[in-house]
Amino acid sequence: MDAQTLVDERGELWLALAPMWLEREPRESDYARMVEVIERDGIALKDLEWVFRIELAPVLSRQQMSVAGEWRKFDDHQLMRRLVAHNLRLKGWRRKFWALFSGLTTMMVRHRYNELVERLVVARGGDIR
Known part of the structure; x- marks a missing residue:
């Protein structure tokens, strides 16, 4: 997969x-945009979990821990x-490495992700797929 394809397929979701x-808790408008983009993409919750853990957390957790971030x-x-x-390099052992350590890279924002999932379940009428 090339860079443009990644941006076309995931860019809006990543930015949402x-x-x-x-530093701050996401606003209502942030959560609303997240839900809107996820629903438009039609992404399943199990796939969203992997986007969160493997595609985003390794990059954004480093930003979060940076003094000058x-x-x-x-x-x-x-x-x-x-x-x-990051995602262009995410093959083979790198994917396995980040899957193994994703608990560490997501722990600071897991409560926010759980809030998002609750909102998605409500938006989907209780459907947890």
Whole structure:
């Protein structure tokens, strides 16, 4: 998969989910946008979990732990470049490595992800798929 395909297929979803890693709690408008983009993409919850754990968390958790990191708002262009670079390398042992350590990279924002899932279940009328 090339960079443009990644941006076309995942870019909007990645940018919608990124506020989970900001200093502040996501706003109602952030959650509403997340739900809207996820519903438009029709992504299943099990697939969303992997996007969260494998595609986003390794990049965004490093940003979160950085002393000089952006905490109030992300530079979308720079963030997308880092996400694309990470995901282009996400094959074989790297995918397994991040799957193994995804509990560590997601623990700071897991409560926010759980809130998102609850909102998705409500939006889907109780359907947990």
